[in-house]
Each structure stands twice: as C-alpha cells, then as structure tokens.
Amino acid sequence: MAREAGVHISTASRALNPSTAFIVHPVTVERVAEAARKLGYRPHPLARGLRTNRTMSVGVIIPDVENPLFGPIIAGVESVLVEDGYSVLIGNADRGPNHADSLVEDMLERHVDGLILATPGRVVSDTARQAQRDVSMVLVNRSVDDDSIPAIVGDDHAGIGLAVRHLRELGHERIGHVAGPEWVSTGRGRRDAFLAWMSTVGLEADIDLVEEAEWYQVEPGTTAALALLSRHPDLTAIVAANDLLGLGCYRAVRSLGKVIGVDVSITGYNDMPLLDLMQPSLTAVRVPYRRMGVDAATTLLALIAGEDVSPGRVLLSPTLAIRSSTGPPADRG
Amino acid sequence: MAREAGVHISTASRALNPSTAFIVHPVTVERVAEAARKLGYRPHPLARGLRTNRTMSVGVIIPDVENPLFGPIIAGVESVLVEDGYSVLIGNADRGPNHADSLVEDMLERHVDGLILATPGRVVSDTARQAQRDVSMVLVNRSVDDDSIPAIVGDDHAGIGLAVRHLRELGHERIGHVAGPEWVSTGRGRRDAFLAWMSTVGLEADIDLVEEAEWYQVEPGTTAALALLSRHPDLTAIVAANDLLGLGCYRAVRSLGKVIGVDVSITGYNDMPLLDLMQPSLTAVRVPYRRMGVDAATTLLALIAGEDVSPGRVLLSPTLAIRSSTGPPADRG
DNA sequence: GGTTCCGCCGCAATCGTTTGTAGTATCGGA
DNA sequence: TCCGATACTACAAACGATTGCGGCGGAACC
CATH class of the missing domain: 3.40.50.2300 (Response regulator)
Known part of the structure; x- marks a missing residue:
C-alpha cells in the first residue's frame, strides 16, 4: 500500500480524498500523493464501495x-x-x-x-x-x-407537428396516419398528436384517417398502409409513426402503381441511419x-x-x- | 442477515455455496436455504468480491x-x-x-x-x-x-470468396475491388483475399483492380469507385469491402449513367440492416x-x-x- | 470403557477502504 | 509551571462476505 510507502496508516485515505484532505497537514498530503503516484496506488473500488455503499x-x-x-x-x-x-x-x-x-x-x-x-x-x-x-x-x-x-x-407532439405542417405547407389536404401499437407510449402519443395537428392546420381530424400497425416493422407498415389507402384512395400523404412503418408505406404505394413523393408523400419518424440513401430518401422527424x-x-x-x-x-x-x-x-x- | 434468521453464523455461507454445501448437514442446508428465501437474502457482491477477488x-x-x-x-x-x-x-x-x-x-x-x-x-x-x-x-x-x-x-477470406465466386458464376470476368483502409485489419485482409480469389477463379489478379477508400463510409466509397471505374471503364462488377462502400459505389455507377445490377454488379460486406430495402437491394456477405x-x-x-x-x-x-x-x-x- | 476417527459447526482472520474517536505534540497564555 | 486550545495523526471498528482451523459431539473399534 501507499500507506507503507508514504509513512502512516489511514491518514492516507483522508489525504487522497479531496473532501477530507483539509484535515491533514499540507506537507503530509503532498508526501502521500507523491508516494501514491510512485507506487501506482489505486484505491480498490470494492473495498471502498463496501464501506461507502456506493458502487x-x-x-x-x-x-x-x-x-x-x-x-x-x-x-x-x-x-x-x-x-x-x-x-x-x-x-x-x-x-x-x-x-x-x-x-x-x-x-x-x-x-x-x-x-x-x-x-x-x-x-x-x-x-x-x-x-x-x-x-x-x-x-x-x-x-x-x-x-x-x-x-x-x-416531444412527439412537436415532432408530428413538424411533419403535418410540412405536408400542409406543400399543399396536401388529404393526409393519413399509419400509427404504432396503442400499448406503446409512442404509438398512442403520436396518433393523438396527429389528430390534434390535423385540426390545428385546418384539416379534418378523422379517426378514420388513422390505421394502426401491429408492430414497428416494415411488413405491418405495408399492411396498414394498404388498408388505409383502400379506405381513402384519394390520400396524397401519409405520416408514419416510425421510419420502418414509413418504409413499409413505400411498398404499399408502389404496389398501387403510384410514385412516392409525387402521388403520395411519406414521412418517417426517428431518422435512423441510411434513410438518406433510400430511393427516394425518406423525409423524417429527427429525434435527438x-x-x-x-x-x-x-x-x-x-x-x-x-x-x-x-x-x-x-x-x-x-x-x-x-x-x-x-x-x-x-x-x- | 439470513444467519440470524436461520440459526448460526458463517455456516450459512457454506450452505448457500453449492461448492461447499457438502460440508454442512443436508438438514441444515435446507433450513438455511429456507431462511434465506424467507428473508429475501442476497449476498452482497462487493463483500464477496473483496474476499474472493472476483467482481x-x-x-x-x-x-x-x-x-x-x-x-x-x-x-x-x-x-x-x-x-x-x-x-x-x-x-x-x-x-x-x-x-x-x-x-x-x-x-x-x-x-x-x-x-x-x-x-x-x-x-x-x-x-x-x-x-x-x-x-x-x-x-x-x-x-x-x-x-x-x-x-x-x-472469415474474410471465405466471405470475399463467396462474393467473387458468386460474380464469377454469373459470368463476370472484369471485377474490381473497393478496399478499406490498409491499417485496419479487415481492410488489408479483404484486399488480399480478393486478389487471391481472383486467381483462384481463373481471373487476372491485378493490384490495379483495387482502389483503397480512405475510410469505411459512403463518400470515400464513391470516390474510390469513380477512380476505379475511370481506370477500368470495362468493369462489370465491384466487390466492396464494406456495405457503406458498396452504397458509395451505387452513386458512382449512377453518376456514370449505368444501371446497377445490370451494367455493373455490386456486392457489400457485413449485411447491415435495411440493405434489403435499398433500390436496388444490395447483395452482401453476411457476417454472423x-x-x-x-x-x-x-x-x-x-x-x-x-x-x-x-x-x-x-x-x-x-x-x-x-x-x-x-x-x-x-x-x- | 477408553481411544480414535469423522462429520458437522463455530471462531476468527481477512479482503481494502472509510470514519468516529482518542491521543500526542506544539504553542500560547496565565 | 501548568493548563487549554489547536492541529494533526494514529487506533480501531465497521462494511459483508469467504475460509482455514480448531472444537465438539457421536459412532466405531479395540
């Protein structure tokens, strides 16, 4: 131990600990510090934790x-x-x-x-x-x-707001939402936010414009988007509750022979890596x-x-x- | 402690430890186990670690x-x-x-x-x-x-082999390689493997068919691919040392007005998520x-x-x- | 019946710190 | 000279487990 090296016993502990160092003579502190440095002394975290009850x-x-x-x-x-x-x-x-x-x-x-x-x-x-x-x-x-x-x-409310307002400003009036599962906090939150923002921007906030996907994955996204688009063939934009759901919408839109970003605009949520390399690249809400x-x-x-x-x-x-x-x-x- | 609850002192330690339990009477073991269960006793990992020198x-x-x-x-x-x-x-x-x-x-x-x-x-x-x-x-x-x-x-050698052989079987004869940085183990390894496999499949193993990217990212991939394709405009396939480099090749090929998978085939390495959703989806070596x-x-x-x-x-x-x-x-x- | 052996359990040291308390030296004041 | 305050420093008890060793009982053997 550094204690042997320096001079004394548990004074070393106080000397090394900044919050108790004032108790011990500055000269001694220096001597202990020096010895500790020389010996490469490291306090044992287990022993310390045992005593202080912190790990x-x-x-x-x-x-x-x-x-x-x-x-x-x-x-x-x-x-x-x-x-x-x-x-x-x-x-x-x-x-x-x-x-x-x-x-x-x-x-x-x-x-x-x-x-x-x-x-x-x-x-x-x-x-x-x-x-x-x-x-x-x-x-x-x-x-x-x-x-x-x-x-x-x-801030899911704000995030969905960014997407909805962006679409509204582009001129869209028929916007749908592919939601995440209701039991997940983000699923319900983003759905509610979508409906709220729709009326805020002066559009119809109809629950029928929302289709819930079973899970945050591509396949369920495609399924939900297809259901949504068959109910509302005139939709020009879809706000997806998640990037993967958004990519799922890609497939749905394509299978209907429509062009993404022209016939139907799509937004994702989270902005996961590689989205910018997709064809077309996915507009997405970026969460920090x-x-x-x-x-x-x-x-x-x-x-x-x-x-x-x-x-x-x-x-x-x-x-x-x-x-x-x-x-x-x-x-x- | 469970010790107080059960009956005795450090016998509990032996009773609870499977490797020393044979020392103590089976009946006692059971009694200790019972008490431990009832009291919800958990050995303190710090105390144990301090003694046993394992964390x-x-x-x-x-x-x-x-x-x-x-x-x-x-x-x-x-x-x-x-x-x-x-x-x-x-x-x-x-x-x-x-x-x-x-x-x-x-x-x-x-x-x-x-x-x-x-x-x-x-x-x-x-x-x-x-x-x-x-x-x-x-x-x-x-x-x-x-x-x-x-x-x-x-097994990078085997992996590159899968890519090269796949391309060879498709009929390609002019294959290039966009390599990773040489100072990274995978960079050099995959490059060497590429050259080795080229001659194995009966093609020319020319170092000139290799272009080293500065780093495993999309941009350097594009740069390297462009350099490679300008040296060898007749290449029909590129083996990339990494998925991102492969995606970088996409851009290079497109900027030359060629079609990926038709005029120029491309393989990636690692098979990161979402590659299957790219347009076109990227053929890649999958590492477990x-x-x-x-x-x-x-x-x-x-x-x-x-x-x-x-x-x-x-x-x-x-x-x-x-x-x-x-x-x-x-x-x- | 006495001795030995063995199975089981308790005693106490130990791991390396922190920290309350007691002790010692130095100094100043009376 | 003696007392008290001050300024350090040493002592020792924790923290909660593991583990070598000694003790104590009963059974077996002679």
Whole structure:
C-alpha cells in the first residue's frame, strides 16, 4: 500500500480524498500523493464501495441492443457518466416482457447507484416501481402515464407537428396516419398528436384517417398502409409513426402503381441511419437520441447527488430532415 | 442477515455455496436455504468480491456504440455472460485512438474478471498487451498480427470468396475491388483475399483492380469507385469491402449513367440492416456478428475458468445474401 | 470403557477502504 | 509551571462476505 510507502496508516485515505484532505497537514498530503503516484496506488473500488455503499456504477436497460436506435442513447449516457467516474452496466431485455424486471433485480443486487430504463410500455411494472425506493431512476425514450418517474422523451407532439405542417405547407389536404401499437407510449402519443395537428392546420381530424400497425416493422407498415389507402384512395400523404412503418408505406404505394413523393408523400419518424440513401430518401422527424441519453444521465446524476428533480417528463425538441419522399401533391388529372 | 434468521453464523455461507454445501448437514442446508428465501437474502457482491477477488463483471470495449454493427456483438456477449451471472460493463472508445487504452485502465481498476476488445487496428497497444497479464482477454471482430491473443473474427477470406465466386458464376470476368483502409485489419485482409480469389477463379489478379477508400463510409466509397471505374471503364462488377462502400459505389455507377445490377454488379460486406430495402437491394456477405459475440464470451468464460484456450484466431463462416444489386453482365452491344 | 476417527459447526482472520474517536505534540497564555 | 486550545495523526471498528482451523459431539473399534 501507499500507506507503507508514504509513512502512516489511514491518514492516507483522508489525504487522497479531496473532501477530507483539509484535515491533514499540507506537507503530509503532498508526501502521500507523491508516494501514491510512485507506487501506482489505486484505491480498490470494492473495498471502498463496501464501506461507502456506493458502487459508482449505473445500470442501463435497453429493450433491444440490436436496434440501431439505442446506440446513440447508450453513447450519450456513457459519455456523461464516465466523466463522473461511473461505469455503465448494460442489460438487454430481449427475452420477453418480464425479462426487464429480472434485469432490474440483477442490477439492484449488484447495488448500482442508479438505473436508466428505456423499456417500452406506458406503465411500469411493480418491480420497477418499488425499485425506485432503493435507487435513483430515470426513464428515457418512454414515460409512465402518471409521470411518477423522471423521464426524458422526445416531444412527439412537436415532432408530428413538424411533419403535418410540412405536408400542409406543400399543399396536401388529404393526409393519413399509419400509427404504432396503442400499448406503446409512442404509438398512442403520436396518433393523438396527429389528430390534434390535423385540426390545428385546418384539416379534418378523422379517426378514420388513422390505421394502426401491429408492430414497428416494415411488413405491418405495408399492411396498414394498404388498408388505409383502400379506405381513402384519394390520400396524397401519409405520416408514419416510425421510419420502418414509413418504409413499409413505400411498398404499399408502389404496389398501387403510384410514385412516392409525387402521388403520395411519406414521412418517417426517428431518422435512423441510411434513410438518406433510400430511393427516394425518406423525409423524417429527427429525434435527438444522443442528447436524450446525455440528459437522462445528467438528471440521474442530479438524483444521485440528492438534488430534488421534478418527477415530470422533459421533452426534447425534434427537427425535420426534409428529403425526397415528400413533395407537393400531384395535380389531379 | 439470513444467519440470524436461520440459526448460526458463517455456516450459512457454506450452505448457500453449492461448492461447499457438502460440508454442512443436508438438514441444515435446507433450513438455511429456507431462511434465506424467507428473508429475501442476497449476498452482497462487493463483500464477496473483496474476499474472493472476483467482481463477476467483464468489460466490453467498442470503438463506436452508435455503429449498428456492434449491437449484435454486444447482444451476443451479454446473452451468454448474463447466463453465468456476469455483468457487462460497456466502454465506448469514440474519443480517438488512445481512448481505448484509458478505458482498459478504467476496467482494470474496477477489477473486471475479463475483457473483450472490439477496437480496430492490426496491432494492440502496450496497455492492452500488459493488461493481458492481469486479466483474461479476448478480441472480437479484429485480431492481432501475431495472434498472441485469442480472437473471434469473421472469415474474410471465405466471405470475399463467396462474393467473387458468386460474380464469377454469373459470368463476370472484369471485377474490381473497393478496399478499406490498409491499417485496419479487415481492410488489408479483404484486399488480399480478393486478389487471391481472383486467381483462384481463373481471373487476372491485378493490384490495379483495387482502389483503397480512405475510410469505411459512403463518400470515400464513391470516390474510390469513380477512380476505379475511370481506370477500368470495362468493369462489370465491384466487390466492396464494406456495405457503406458498396452504397458509395451505387452513386458512382449512377453518376456514370449505368444501371446497377445490370451494367455493373455490386456486392457489400457485413449485411447491415435495411440493405434489403435499398433500390436496388444490395447483395452482401453476411457476417454472423451475434454469433461472434456469443463465441467471444464463451471463450472468455473458458479463459476465466482457467481452461487453456489456444491463443489463435477462430474464424466464423459468413454467408451470402443475394439480392438485386448483382446479376449477369449485360451483353456488350 | 477408553481411544480414535469423522462429520458437522463455530471462531476468527481477512479482503481494502472509510470514519468516529482518542491521543500526542506544539504553542500560547496565565 | 501548568493548563487549554489547536492541529494533526494514529487506533480501531465497521462494511459483508469467504475460509482455514480448531472444537465438539457421536459412532466405531479395540
């Protein structure tokens, strides 16, 4: 130990710890620091954690690590936590609905100092709810209906507004919506936002203009778009609740012999990578996912530090990446 | 503690530990187990780790978490490690070349039981090299020139072979290669494989048929493809060292007024998501990344368990996803 | 009946820190 | 000279587990 090297025993601990260093003589501090440097001394995190009851680690639970969406969130979270000396434990909840709960329990057993949940759903399990008593917790990219847990989410209302207004400004009047599943927070939120914005821009807010896809994937998107277009053959634009659904709309529109961006404009949501390389490139609402991770980590640190954080949800403003899947409606011949 | 609840002191420890349970009377074991269950007792991992010198955690260092390529690797690693009670600490080395080293040091300070490195480069830093003394270590998706560290990598030779043979069977005879940077292990490896396979299938293995892109991105791909096609206007097919490079070739080919899959066939490498939705969809060599993660974690566990693992590299066989960017060469008019 | 052996359990040290408390030296004031 | 305050520093008890070793009982053997 550095203690042997320098001179004395546990004085070294105080000397090395900035918040207690004032107790020990400056000269001694320097001597200890020197010895520590020379010996390459590193405090043992386990011993320290055992005593202080902190592990300097936080758990991040992701519904599906393979989904490119979560990369930026993880990166954002990691970037700020590492800065403060925390480590990031990741949990991949891809084994069904209650897998997330078991991961939460694992994390609690490991005595993480905080927890960041990105699992979907509009309600949180009892496990998670009571975990909140034991550990600081922040939600990211999802929220709970009663806002009892701090959440960092994209502003879906604003995002859908960007899409709807963009289409309206291009001249579209018959706009439909391919929605995500209702039980997912983003599914219902974006649908409601769509209807609200339709009337805001002076169009008919008819629930019949909405078709719910079974899941956020290409196939269900095609199915939903076909259903929507058969009910309303005169639609000139579709707002999709998700990029993959938007790409699903591509297929539907093509199978009807129409041209994307001319006969029917399409917008996506999230702006995942490679959309700009599609033919045509997909106009999409861009959600600041990295920022989301950064903010989640920041509020988590605040919570851990004991600062009181308002439990509500923080909305991050999206932007619109305008590409070639949207254009003015074709003249009706 | 469960000890108070059950009956006695540290006998509980033995009773709960399967490998020492035989020392204590079966009846006592059951009583302890019962008490532990009732009290919801959980051993404190820090206390245990302090004594046993194991943290039951492993570090995974990724060059860029935002790259969709690494999602499956992480998922694979996580899936097997969690099974054995390990936690996964992730480190995102996106802050330049020596960031990975500092992450390795962080991990060592945390006393991880093992380390999985996915950082690129054909050589490993001194830091990493000497870290190998302190901790079990496995490389994934990269290897070192001297094979001194166990590595799980895709079989690039076989993969390029799939692409070249596929094109050859379609009838192509003038095939070029857009290579990755030489300093990256995959860059050089795939280039060498390309040249080797060209002569294997009875074509001219001319280094002049290879153009090196500056980096694995779309833009450099376009640049390289343009250079290649201006040198060899008669090429009917291009093997790209990477999907993004392949997509870069799309632009180059189009800008020359040629049709992809007809005038010029193109193959990618990695088979990242969404390639099937491109127009045309990109034929690509598919690398089993999840499997790669699984195997890396498995060998790491073997290393940790003290079994001796051959330090060489394990090659995972790729497959070929044939899509519409490749087709028989157009008849020369 | 006494000795040995064996199965089972408890004692106490240990891992490497943090931290409350006690101790020591130095100095100034009376 | 003695006392008290001040300014450090050392002592030792935690934190919660694992583990070598010694003890204690009963059974078996002579």
